[in-house]
Amino acid sequence: MPAVKESSSGDTPRNPRSATTLVILGVVAAAIFAGLCALGTWQVHRLAWKRALIAQVEQRAHAPATPAPGRAEWAGLTSGNAEYRRVSATGVFQYDRQTLVQAATELGSGYWVMTPLQLAGGGTVLVNRGFVLPEWRKGQGQADGSQPPAQASVTGLLRMGEPGNGFLRNNDPAANLWYSRDLPAIAAARGLTDVAPYFIDADAAGAERDARKAPIGGLTVLAFPNNHLVYAITWYALAAMVLAGAFIFAREEKRSRRKG
Secondary structure (H helix, E strand, O other): OOOOOOOOOOOOOOOOOOHHHHHHHHHHHHHHHHHHHHHHHHHHHHHHHHHHHHHHHHHHHOOOOEEOOOHHHHOOOOHHHHOOOEEEEEEEEOHHHOEEEEEEEOOEEEEEEEEEEEEOOOOEEEEEEEEEOHHHHHOHHHHHHOOOOEEEEEEEEEEEOOOOEOOOOEOEHHHOEOOOOOHHHHHHHOOOOOEEEEEEEEOOOOOOOOOOOOOEOOOOOOOOOOOHHHHHHHHHHHHHHHHHHHHHHHHHHHHHHHHO
16 A cells, blocks of 8 residues: 655645635725724824924913903803913902812822902902812811901913813712812802803912912923824834735735645
């Protein structure tokens, strides 16, 4: 009986794939490639948007202060045309209606002190007077809240109100627990009317820098992460890998058909 000759590689020759299988694989590869390219292009657009945002914030935040928008301008304010403007306002602080909103800063975990400022020209704007530690709330905070209304001038950055929920928790006005600076909810809980759709992040004032003794202003975060270029390169690299894989597959399939 003649001996059967085995191939040197020991592999059984593979039959070429059917046309239907090749079409399905091609469509899947094309869809994945197109999706990855779309994600990369989206990140390129996001990169341009983020760079424009950073430049805009830098320009607004370091420009001379202008008067805070009055009631006639409130309806037209948006994040795009107003946020991070440097503004100034004069009015009367209503300490008995202030709200403490939980916050985490470079100084630790504590609260933003949101105090209503009744504007000289009418209306009320909430002012974030700064950050305090829990010790302030237990001590000076109680005395601060019992102060009579006082005339004040404030300079700081205009910020639009935040959503009604914090990063992990929802505000609970009934329990006086606040996790985001939701202006309409704070106004309703404190009985405030005619409230601006923005608040002012007050600049640092005075030499006091102990958050256990007084609110520390000037802590607005102006540094924005910008990783969109890395993301774009990653998506385009993955698209290139899919294209390379498809080329290798097609080459091997062509060789298999020649052998067949």
